[in-house]
Amino acid sequence: MTSVFILMVIVVLTALAFDFTNGFHDTANAMATSIATKALTPKAAVTLCAVLNLVGAFLSVEVALTVTTAVIRIQTSTGGVRPELVTDGGFNILLILLSGLAGAIIWNILTWLWGLPSSSSHALFGALVGATIAGLGFEQVKWLGEGEHLDGVIGKVVLPALASPFIALVVSAIGTKVVFMITRGVTGRYRDTGFRWGQIGTASLLSLSHGTNDAQKTMGMVTLALIAAGQWHDLESIPLWVKVACAVAIAAGTYIGGWRIIRTMGHGLVTVSSPQGMAAEAASAAVILASSQLGFALSTTHVATGSILGTGIGVGAKVRWSVARKMVFAWLTTLPAAGAVGAVMYFIGHLIGGEAGSFTVFALICLSAGGMYWQSRRNKISHANVNEEWSEA
Amino acid sequence: MNQVLAALDASWRILLVGILLGSGLPVLFALGVRALAWGSGGDAEEHLASEVNKPSLTGRLIAYTIFTVVVLMVLCGIGYIAAHGMGIRITFDGIVPVFSQK
Numbered sequence: 001m002t003s004v005f006i007l008m009v010i011v012v013l014t015a016l017a018f019d020f021t022n023g024f025h026d027t028a029n030a031m032a033t034s035i036a037t038k039a040l041t042p043k044a045a046v047t048l049c050a051v052l053n054l055v056g057a058f059l060s061v062e063v064a065l066t067v068t069t070a071v072i073r074i075q076t077s078t079g080g081v082r083p084e085l086v087t088d089g090g091f092n093i094l095l096i097l098l099s100g101l102a103g104a105i106i107w108n109i110l111t112w113l114w115g116l117p118s119s120s121s122h123a124l125f126g127a128l129v130g131a132t133i134a135g136l137g138f139e140q141v142k143w144l145g146e147g148e149h150l151d152g153v154i155g156k157v158v159l160p161a162l163a164s165p166f167i168a169l170v171v172s173a174i175g176t177k178v179v180f181m182i183t184r185g186v187t188g189r190y191r192d193t194g195f196r197w198g199q200i201g202t203a204s205l206l207s208l209s210h211g212t213n214d215a216q217k218t219m220g221m222v223t224l225a226l227i228a229a230g231q232w233h234d235l236e237s238i239p240l241w242v243k244v245a246c247a248v249a250i251a252a253g254t255y256i257g258g259w260r261i262i263r264t265m266g267h268g269l270v271t272v273s274s275p276q277g278m279a280a281e282a283a284s285a286a287v288i289l290a291s292s293q294l295g296f297a298l299s300t301t302h303v304a305t306g307s308i309l310g311t312g313i314g315v316g317a318k319v320r321w322s323v324a325r326k327m328v329f330a331w332l333t334t335l336p337a338a339g340a341v342g343a344v345m346y347f348i349g350h351l352i353g354g355e356a357g358s359f360t361v362f363a364l365i366c367l368s369a370g371g372m373y374w375q376s377r378r379n380k381i382s383h384a385n386v387n388e389e390w391s392e393a
Numbered sequence: 394m395n396q397v398l399a400a401l402d403a404s405w406r407i408l409l410v411g412i413l414l415g416s417g418l419p420v421l422f423a424l425g426v427r428a429l430a431w432g433s434g435g436d437a438e439e440h441l442a443s444e445v446n447k448p449s450l451t452g453r454l455i456a457y458t459i460f461t462v463v464v465l466m467v468l469c470g471i472g473y474i475a476a477h478g479m480g481i482r483i484t485f486d487g488i489v490p491v492f493s494q495k
Contacts, residue, residue, distance in 0.1 A: 167407055170412070202467070
């Protein structure tokens with residue numbers, strides 16, 4: 001076995017691990033409010049979400065090969081790897097992919113430890129940018145799109161991140177306000193029971209759309225690794241086992257449930273009732289679907305958070321702005337922080353070189369993931385205590 | 394600067410569709426819940442202890458009609474996600490959706 005082949009296997013495993021973190025990081029986006037209002041029990045919510053993610057992952061047959069082209073220039077427009085970059089057999093490109101995935105995984109687990117919802121796709125893009133700067137130089141990063149076409153770090157990541165939480169907030173606030181006006185005079189208990197059913201519908205819609213969008217990114221990354229290593233040549237399709245593995249990885253992650261993040265989103269920002277939950281989820285679903293129609297690359301996490309804030313504002317409820325500020329801080333730091341980890345990982349892998357270098361990077365991912373998991377055991381949050389009263393601490 | 398303008402252009406469209414569908418769906422659902430409360434009678438609506446809330450057939454019929462529309466909207470959403478995944482482009486140049494293979 002050549003060192004390129006071994007590195008390729010490591011990249012594939014790491015990509016699936018990223019897909020898994022992507023799953024548990026984003027369970028909250030679809031299910032946090034349904035769990036908080038007890039429309040679904042915590043276990044039922046993650047099960048439903050996982051199944052729909054799995055279905056969603058298989059639903060999308062589009063070839064998502066061009067996943068990295070949004071922010072870096074290592075691919076041709078058809079999805080192949082630029083031939084001048086694989087003259088070394090693809091080792092350097094694979095190391096960049098590995099370092100990018102490493103940065104994204106480490107940032108995802110760290111923000112999970114803190115209970116902060118941050119965007120998995122931003123973590124991936126940020127870390128890929130960092131690793132590319134380290135491996136190929138500054139000019140191989142696509143910072144800006146051309147003309148009116150939204151592209152690059154600014155057009156695909158920064159601008160949508162600035163706009164989307166506000167759009168979701170406004171939509172959700174309007175929905176919530178009108179809903180409460182209409183249901184005035186209906187007994188609280190009767191109203192809440194009715195809206196729990198609505199919540200299940202909107203939450204399902206969100207879970208399904210998550211599966212179709214996010215699993216594709218990992219499928220693209222894995223196939224790109226295979227292409228770079230010369231193990232796959234078809235640019236029109238992706239191997240079936242890649243599709244199955246990615247779908248299962250994201251569904252398994254979703255099922256595990258990022259309880260720390262679910263808790264923050266369901267209880268940390270505002271105390272939501274079921275009409276608010278449905279208004280927030282419907283707002284998120286509409287904004288996400290409208291954006292995908294327009295090719296506006298926004299992050300589900302930002303939209304879901306904006307919607308939950310909006311629903312609190314809509315009824316004039318108390319919003320814990322201290323928690324919201326922490327989230328915004330995490331969003332602002334995601335890109336540079338994941339980028340820095342990605343770059344450091346590349347340097348480490350490159351300095352040690354060869355198989356030893358790639359094993360070291362892989363070991364570092366495992367070590368930091370294990371360390372953070374161990375740290376999380378100190379104040380464990382699970383399906384059993386996810387709905388406990390929020391205390392300011 | 395072109396990128397900022399393009400993002401703003403996309404944003405207001407998303408905001409418009411968002412308000413229409415994203416606020417519209419829960420508002421419609423709320424109307425359904427309101428009608429169903431009227432249709433159910435009893436303690437579904439707030440009332441004075443001396444009053445009796447009688448169930449109303451009209452209320453229930455309105456409620457079920459509304460809920461059917463809501464379910465259809467959600468199904469359309471699922472259909473949209475599925476079609477997008479299958480590589481079918483759906484455009485809404487008129488209000489009527491047009492399907493075409495990408």
